[in-house]
Amino acid sequence: MTIETRIAADTIVQVCRSILSPDRVYEDSSATKAIDGHERQTIVLEPETEEEVSNLLALANENGLHVSVVGGGTQLAYGNISKPIDLVIRTVRMNQVIEYSPADMTVTVQPGVVFKDLQKLLADSGQMLSIHPSCMDHATIGGIVATDLSGPSRVLYGTLRDHTIGLRVVYPNGQVIQTGGKVVKNVAGYDMTKLFIGSLGTLAMITEVTFKLKPLPLHRELCVLSGTLQQIQEISERIINSHLVPSSFEVLSGSCSAVTDLPSPWTLAVGCDEVETAAAYQTSVLTQWAKEAGLAINVRKGAAVERFWNVYHGDICGASLVIKVSTKAAGILTDLAQMKSLADQMQLPVIATCNKAQGTAAVVCKTGSVEQWEELVTRVRQMAERQKGFAVMLAGPLELRKRVDVFGQVDAAWSLMKGIKQTIDAHGIMNPGRFLGGI
Template sequence: MIEKPIIDELCRIAGRENVLTAKEELTAYSYDATNLWRHLPDAVVLPHTSEEVARILRLASEKRIPLTPRGGGTNVSGGSIPVRGGIVLVTTRMNRIIEVNRTNLSATVEPGVVLQDFQAALAREGLFFPPDPQSFAGCTMGGVVAENSGGPSCLKYGVTKQYVLGLEVVTADGRILKLGGVTPKNRTGYELMMLFVGSEGTLGVITKINLRVLPAPKASQTIVAVFGDVATAGETVTDIIASSILPAKVEFVDNWTFDKFRGLLPDSSLKRAQGILLIQVDGLPETVAAEAKEVVRLCQRRASEVRVAQDKAEADRYWQARKAHFSDISSRAPTIVNEDVCVPREHIAEFIRLSQERARYYDVPLSFAGHVGDGNFHPVVLTDSRNREHYTRAVKCVEEIIDIALSLGGVLSGEHGIGLEKQRFLKKAMDPAAIELMKKIKDVLDPHHILNPGKIWED
């Protein structure tokens, strides 16, 4: 519980209409897009300016109140859940797009801008920002940076950290730091800004973001290929990457979510199939045509059906079906355990084969989907947390899948972050000395550990 004088102080700082304490309002900030984690905050505050954020953090530091920063709350790591109660600081009302600069190829935004709105503003100027997490319709730019978000387009274009030019960050003691700038090159001192990219709200609150943006590709082409088994789809990905073509996206879904493709692809070919690859090449029209042709040729080696979308509307339908995957799979079982491993691309097919073998051993349903082009998988084990025996097997299976990814030279999380979901695996996925160093950095920037406590590593 937070005492009334502190609530009053929050109201003085942010305005009464921006401080929430009613039970139903608190409930709405007790969850994110994960399904097992819940915790009520004691108060929610929605500041409008960096100065308000600074005063709120100073207050929280002085009174040692846990404070969890939150944007859209669409993360799938448990990262924005206030597990120690206290204050949830929501940035959704700091939502101005301050500048889109075509000459600089840069944009400046406040943290509460929704990614989809940002993309729309860029599109009007013929520009784009490549990271495209599936939560684009709700996630906010502060969260995109704090989680170092990825998405399908990162195969060709890289993840969020490759686009951050400058940040304004408020530290736990209420200092407003300006880091980096708007130039594409900047070699001034340590790359302190990068500390906050992917920091999951544990080091500071991001209050302004300068981003590098790109001219939007002039053309794109979508190719769909249907495969008789999952591993040959994986081999095809390896072939495409090895052929020196770099598609913007290479996405994979398995037959757990073929429902979404019914009506788009013939039932006869879906019936026998195990996996679908969705590939998008983009760039200049001539390049796109040539690359699409080559991708089709490579797919035809192993695929039972290969289609090139005839127009944007057809392409959009395929991508809509892909985007619906997570919800679709989530609705197939009372509990899903969703992982986010990333493996070197040369081992894609092997990773799939070994994981499927473990799922058979533990006798649990396993679905694969992901940004297979960059080796980033979202294996999903379908279970029911109320059935202890089944759930235990599911969790064991997931642990072994993580082990497989790590043994192949992969990583624990490609794009979701650690948060709460993956903190128990951190020790085996990260050098212990590096974990120690992270903790020391945390001590320097947030000595009282008020910022998003209980996340990333286990205490």
């Protein structure tokens, strides 16, 4: 059902302009194509305050209008194709740092703040939000929270859920809810904050996020070891069972620009965010182990470490297809090798990457046809499910998402998720159909 059959579009525009100034209400024919697959005139809204968001969502809820919230637009290819969207709320004007307390090591921001800009602000006080998502030059905080992006640094610092201590969200009926707190020690009881992280905007609209911060590392080093799959497997096990404390621990293979100059097909990037003496110690240990195992090793320091990860993320951010796989940590590298072999057989150039310590992997494609990608997703998903794991498309073109469910089979938690959706969003107006099982 489109907006025209619910309530006249011009009437909605008029009502929205009574809530927002006229210049913040307009129509755009391409605003929802990546979300619902349709190219048609859609009403776009740019609120500046939480009160305006509350009034807009209450209006949509009363009239059964479907809403999607968009930030930098970097993750619109994640999630199933939603039901037709009537209203797009852009967070571009909600881009303020509400409160920053360097002494408490916390920061509260609006959802439209660009991640890269926030990191620059925090760096001036020697602090950082210790995640490293892809597309960070344009990704906004709201989008990062909605998709639960963390990056390679999660091996030391944890995931985005670990850093988010409070949210303010607006429910579809216009009700404003605060979860958690603004000071780490005040967070207690049932943590509703985690409920909204990774929900793809299907429950409510985030209007504020409070993070706990970490000090910027005094020194960074990255040891990039390259060799055969067996050599990488063996040294990975040795590191995991050792006293070393890596800040990143990422296995790479394939057409990743960050490692194409290295002599062997498989690479392990092991980071250290410590004082220079501690980093030098870890590097010396890894150098000795690499020599014993017959691995090549390349050491990068300071800004060169950041450049390495920026190139790595640039490849992933620009990819047409990203398949995330989660299986048992002990066998994840073997599983990844099988997935890469499958892609090679299909003559699909891919980047294969995994975090062996956490049992997660990804297959990244830049080129190929929809038919090839569909076969790859299907076969990778079958391989993952045989290992009692799962495979999710983190990015996929519209035509592929029309043919393949992004999330695959629903699990036992689906009925609980559906119940939460019905409780918070009884009329199903927030990104309907985009989440697991068409929630």
